[in-house]
Amino acid sequence: MSWDHHFDLVVIGSGAAGMSAALRAHDLGSKVVVLEKSPAYGGSTAMSGGVVWVPNNPQMGPKGIADSREDSLAYLRGIIAGEVPDERIQAYVDESLRVLAYLAEHSHLHLDALEHYTDYYPELPGGQRGGRSMEPIPFDASLLGEEFERLRRPHPQSQVMGKFGITAREAHGYLAADLGGKLRLLWRLIQYGLRWPKRRRYGRDTLITAGNALIARLRRSLLDREVPIWLECGARDLVVEEGRVAGVLSDRGRIEARGGVLLAAGGFERNPAMRKEHQPLAADVEWNAGNHFNQGAGIRMGQAAGGQLALMDEAWWTPVTKVPKSDYAWVLVVEKNLPGGIFVDQRGRRFTNEAAPYLDVVKGMHANDTDCAWLVFDAEFRRLYPVGPVAPGYAQPDQRLSRRLREGFLTRAKSVRELAEKLELPVQAFEDTIARFNANAAEGVDPDFQRGESHADRYYGDPRVRPNPCLRPIEVGPFYAIPVFPGDLGTKGGLVTDPQARVLDEAGTPIQGLFAAGNCSSAVMGRSYPGAGGTIGPALTFGFIAAETAAETAAETAAQGTPAHA
Numbered sequence: 001m002s003w004d005h006h007f008d009l010v011v012i013g014s015g016a017a018g019m020s021a022a023l024r025a026h027d028l029g030s031k032v033v034v035l036e037k038s039p040a041y042g043g044s045t046a047m048s049g050g051v052v053w054v055p056n057n058p059q060m061g062p063k064g065i066a067d068s069r070e071d072s073l074a075y076l077r078g079i080i081a082g083e084v085p086d087e088r089i090q091a092y093v094d095e096s097l098r099v100l101a102y103l104a105e106h107s108h109l110h111l112d113a114l115e116h117y118t119d120y121y122p123e124l125p126g127g128q129r130g131g132r133s134m135e136p137i138p139f140d141a142s143l144l145g146e147e148f149e150r151l152r153r154p155h156p157q158s159q160v161m162g163k164f165g166i167t168a169r170e171a172h173g174y175l176a177a178d179l180g181g182k183l184r185l186l187w188r189l190i191q192y193g194l195r196w197p198k199r200r201r202y203g204r205d206t207l208i209t210a211g212n213a214l215i216a217r218l219r220r221s222l223l224d225r226e227v228p229i230w231l232e233c234g235a236r237d238l239v240v241e242e243g244r245v246a247g248v249l250s251d252r253g254r255i256e257a258r259g260g261v262l263l264a265a266g267g268f269e270r271n272p273a274m275r276k277e278h279q280p281l282a283a284d285v286e287w288n289a290g291n292h293f294n295q296g297a298g299i300r301m302g303q304a305a306g307g308q309l310a311l312m313d314e315a316w317w318t319p320v321t322k323v324p325k326s327d328y329a330w331v332l333v334v335e336k337n338l339p340g341g342i343f344v345d346q347r348g349r350r351f352t353n354e355a356a357p358y359l360d361v362v363k364g365m366h367a368n369d370t371d372c373a374w375l376v377f378d379a380e381f382r383r384l385y386p387v388g389p390v391a392p393g394y395a396q397p398d399q400r401l402s403r404r405l406r407e408g409f410l411t412r413a414k415s416v417r418e419l420a421e422k423l424e425l426p427v428q429a430f431e432d433t434i435a436r437f438n439a440n441a442a443e444g445v446d447p448d449f450q451r452g453e454s455h456a457d458r459y460y461g462d463p464r465v466r467p468n469p470c471l472r473p474i475e476v477g478p479f480y481a482i483p484v485f486p487g488d489l490g491t492k493g494g495l496v497t498d499p500q501a502r503v504l505d506e507a508g509t510p511i512q513g514l515f516a517a518g519n520c521s522s523a524v525m526g527r528s529y530p531g532a533g534g535t536i537g538p539a540l541t542f543g544f545i546a547a548e549t550a551a552e553t554a555a556e557t558a559a560q561g562t563p564a565h566a
């Protein structure tokens with residue numbers, strides 16, 4: 001094979017997994033390139049909330065939260081329930097701390113531990129009520145210079161009024177809608193106005209948050225190191241020579257990878273054929289909220305090289321809604337917990353605890369054989385809370401909604417009966433559902449699905465509503481509904497890897513020169529989701545480890561005097 005380019009590590013994909021690997025590879029002295037199929041770098045990571053789940057992280061102690069390795073392991077072992085080898089779980093608990101420390105010291109990626117952002121199962125052994133989920137500090141993207149223009153845009157739902165991003169900490173504070181929260185939002189709006197000169201130059205706001213900030217911080221760190229990202233350069237195939245992955249066939253020719261190839265091309269969420277083949281439950285590419293370029297290329301290349309697959313029927317499930325003229329599904333993580341609303345199926349009945357972790361809500365939809373439900377709420381809910389792209393009524397009353405939202409998204413009716421008729425639900429069943437829910441909600445209880453009993457349910461509740469911040473009767477007309485689908489943030493099945501991020505073959509033996517991380521690899525979290533950041537944390541960690549393993553292997557090969565390249 002003659003090569004057009006020569007590198008030590010070739011990284012396929014420029015999300016959290018790929019960028020973390022590229023950074024570490026460079027610092028170990030490897031010559032590294034990142035291939036990115038799309039015209040923008042950052043993948044779904046750049047569109048995400050950017051939250052990173054790191055148990056027992058060093059910011060917890062100073063914030064008064066006691067955590068330990070033992071508790072972290074107990075928690076993960078409990079929720080993962082034997083789906084993933086224990087050595088991989090241990091690797092995550094130990095190595096995520098090392099990776100975090102390295103990035104904090106040697107890169108621009110600085111994270112803030114969210115002391116109130118609870119684990120999703122805080123009542124389970126080892127669970128925490130806050131501190132393990134961390135978010136990137138907002139970033140001045142003008143520091144990227146022209147490279148800012150090539151940063152994938154954030155998900156539209158993360159932008160306040162379509163204009164500027166806020167942090168997870170701020171988003172949680174605004175929900176309380178108290179005077180302090182409103183004033184902080186006003187101050188952010190004023191600051192946004194003051195950034196006008198920079199906005200004019202870059203065509204968008206330059207103070208970025210969440211996943212955009214995470215990727216921008218990593219990109220700035222790679223720019224400092226002059227690590228190249230080749231955009232619009234998709235990887236098509238791996239080159240295998242004598243049982244070892246030796247390079248990549250790409251849109252820019254044949255690239256030699258002397259130390260190995262890292263598959264970090266995300267999941268197969270946007271590949272309808274792969275979804276159909278592997279996911280028997282209702283799953284549609286249109287119900288995915290992430291990057292359209294994640295079409296399973298990395299998984300297919302790894303499989304062709306002999307890689308073993310696992311968890312292919314799984315995804316990072318979340319209920320979503322579809323907004324007319326929006327390219328992406330909108331994630332319903334907050335709305336589902338707020339008081340004064342419920343989900344009903346086509347039979348007009350509730351079917352799950354709406355305030356449960358989003359993964360479990362979709363599992364509830366699957367178990368109920370529901371591929372389209374409704375979020376039903378009343379005028380008080382509409383007045384106080386955002387619903388998808390619709391701002392709270394106090395800021396954006398119905399008469400100020402665009403026709404697109406009024407006619408193509410939000411269904412409005414004068415009475416519960418009229419709403420049932422408009423949604424084509426069985427009227428009696430729907431009225432009975434509302435009556436039963438209301439009678440219990442008035443007491444602050446939900447004997448059917450225990451909504452609001454877990455501390456995690458209450459994180460996105462309304463603290464002003466007592467005794468249960470997730471429950472209030474649906475009784476103030478007019479009544480509203482939006483559609484709900486069993487969507488996802490990305491798939492989580494993929495190539496089976498060991499704790500060193502090496503891809504394993506069917507016999508469990510590492511394939512020489514092949515690594516996988518992020519949603520290309522089968523999730524270290526198994527079928528579960530420990531807390532916010534449970535996907536990006538492992539992506540950063542195992543990408544980083546892959547770079548180290550590749551460098552070690554290359555050094556060993558060189559020491560044995562059998563150079564892997566001409």
Ligand SMILES: Cc1cc2nc3c(=O)[nH]c(=O)nc-3n(C[C@H](O)[C@H](O)[C@H](O)COP(=O)(O)OP(=O)(O)OC[C@H]3O[C@@H](n4cnc5c(N)ncnc54)[C@H](O)[C@@H]3O)c2cc1C
Pocket residue numbers: 012013014015016017018035036037038040041042043044045046047048049050051052053155233234235236264265266267289290291293294295296297298316331489490517518519520532533534535536537539
């Ligand atoms: C709205 C939203 C919010 C989310 N919030 C969070 C959160 O707060 N915390 C959390 O942990 N998770 C969150 N997630 C999930 C998280 O974003 C993903 O699980 C994670 O970013 C995946 O990282 P990755 O590196 O595996 O893939 P990605 O970040 O998607 O990167 C993969 C890259 O590979 C590229 N690629 C694909 N095929 C090829 C090819 N053939 N050649 C070259 N390049 C290719 C893609 O274009 C993409 O840029 C969220 C997701 C969404 C959509």
